Amino acid sequence: MTRPLPPLRLTHGAVLTGPTLEERALTLACGRLTEGPAPEVDLSGYLVLPGIIDLHGDGFEHQIAPRSSAQLPLAPALSAVDRDAAAHGVTTLWLAQGWSWEGGRRDPDFAEALLAALSEVRPSLLTDMRVQLRCETHMPESAERMLAAIRRWGIDYVVFNNHMQEAELWLAERPQALASWAEKRGQTVEAFTARILAARDAAPRVPRHLCNLARAFDDLGLRYGSHDDPDGETRERMHILGATICEFPTHASAAKVARANGDPVLMGAPNVVRGGSQSGGVSARSLVARGLCDALVSDYHLPCLAAAAWALADAGTLPFHAAWELISTRPAAIMGLNDRGHLSDGTRADLVIVEAESRRIEATFCAGRLAHLSGALAARFLARPEAARALAAE
Incomplete structure (x- = not known):
């Protein structure tokens, strides 16, 4: 099984929480969503949605x-x-x-x-x-x-x-x-x-x-x-x-x-x-x-x-x-899957990152594992040395 990424913090994205899209940070660690510091990736211009x-x-x-x-x-x-x-x-x-x-x-x-x-x-x-x-x-x-x-x-x-x-x-x-x-x-x-x-x-x-x-x-x-x-x-x-x-x-x-x-x-x-x-x-x-x-x-x-x-x-x-x-x-x-379908602390890090203007899906995380990465978002990850190292360590 592919391992979850090392801790990673997604910042400035518009995160779907309940009925609103609000700018907030999400930290992925040990396959879960949590709080706390970690290497950051700026998601300005992106939507962060439940998987x-x-x-x-x-x-x-x-x-x-x-x-x-x-x-x-x-x-x-x-x-x-x-x-x-x-x-x-x-x-x-x-x-x-x-x-x-x-x-x-x-x-x-x-x-x-x-x-x-x-x-x-x-x-x-x-x-x-x-x-x-x-x-x-x-x-x-x-x-x-x-x-x-x-x-x-x-x-x-x-x-x-x-x-x-x-x-x-x-x-x-x-x-x-x-x-x-x-x-x-x-x-x-x-x-x-x-x-x-x-x-x-x-x-x-x-x-x-x-x-x-x-x-x-x-x-x-x-x-x-x-x-x-x-x-x-x-x-x-x-x-x-x-x-x-x-x-x-x-x-x-x-x-x-x-x-x-x-x-x-x-x-x-x-x-x-x-x-x-x-x-x-x-x-x-x-x-x-x-x-x-x-x-x-x-x-x-x-x-x-x-x-x-x-x-x-x-x-x-x-x-x-x-x-x-x-x-x-x-x-x-x-299906009684209470650990997914919403983005809140402690749930599985199952999420989709969408470029807001084009609506293209550019990244998918499943239980903290990077399952898909493409487009301009890939460049953002690779441009940050700490984030790039986190991806390389997967």
């Missing part, structure tokens, strides 16, 4: 397989994801990995290989990288295997995912779309159809299967939720089950039921940046404006996290501090 926390990202699939038929070795691909995340201000992230009857890179075999690879490279990572398992509901036969993987690899977050309605629709009415789906999973249409039919045959066992999983998740202390709830009735069932995180509701009714039950709602940052859902679901901006969104996640594009916060602030939908909370403070609270 971004991404609760769901599947953009890592593009690092693993830049083309659907060209998969790269997992360990170096995950290292590339780590560097990419740091460059975009992400200090804690969950890779959204499928555990699905679909096969391919969402198959249990692949999920276990990814978990093994992450365990291998974790000591060299600069960010806090974890895995969220996307558990397809119609797989009762794989329950014990999945629970064994959760225990072995320390998984702390699972979401229930149900692609059966979509699969049956495409099977009956959209053969070309079904063929494309099968190709993405590296299968023939015939083999993929057989997988759909087998999953459909499991439907009578699904309710008991989900109840058993929920009980096991509770015993393990996991956080779990559901993905793509299409309506309020589905969200209510998931809430009763114990899946209290509502991820990517596709209709406002599901978000409303989540809010009534006190369940956090997660939406995709690309939805905000693009001004709408690429799949035809509810607008994330509209949910944010109505107070029905608790956190934004990268979904398929890491750079959209910071861009979404700026977009919401620029549009007047939220003040900047509240917009940034959607990608830092609130995700931390949802």
Whole structure:
């Protein structure tokens, strides 16, 4: 594991503390934020913000397989994801990995290989990288295997995912779309159809299967939720089950039921940046404006996290501090991570330094480790002998 920097003091930056940006100094020591003297770097003209926390990202699939038929070795691909995340201000992230009857890179075999690879490279990572398992509901036969993987690899977050309605629709009415789906999973249409039919045959066992999983998740202390709830009735069932995180509701009714039950709602940052859902679901901006969104996640594009916060602030939908909370403070609270998501004495030194005028992320610190440094800020660090020596000692 890369060591934290020797003590370093960041001065004259506009630090986001609560609802305000105020000029103050922050000292980083032993991976934490603290007070006291240390070699200084002048951050005049820069914003100092809490590190971004991404609760769901599947953009890592593009690092693993830049083309659907060209998969790269997992360990170096995950290292590339780590560097990419740091460059975009992400200090804690969950890779959204499928555990699905679909096969391919969402198959249990692949999920276990990814978990093994992450365990291998974790000591060299600069960010806090974890895995969220996307558990397809119609797989009762794989329950014990999945629970064994959760225990072995320390998984702390699972979401229930149900692609059966979509699969049956495409099977009956959209053969070309079904063929494309099968190709993405590296299968023939015939083999993929057989997988759909087998999953459909499991439907009578699904309710008991989900109840058993929920009980096991509770015993393990996991956080779990559901993905793509299409309506309020589905969200209510998931809430009763114990899946209290509502991820990517596709209709406002599901978000409303989540809010009534006190369940956090997660939406995709690309939805905000693009001004709408690429799949035809509810607008994330509209949910944010109505107070029905608790956190934004990268979904398929890491750079959209910071861009979404700026977009919401620029549009007047939220003040900047509240917009940034959607990608830092609130995700931390949802996952019970009290040591990050805000900049106060004693917390992890997870922070992002942004050039105020251009809004470029020029530095990212994760637990006091320098994960990314670029642009004019790099010159400032290197121009100060004491700070340069601190960087060299990392």
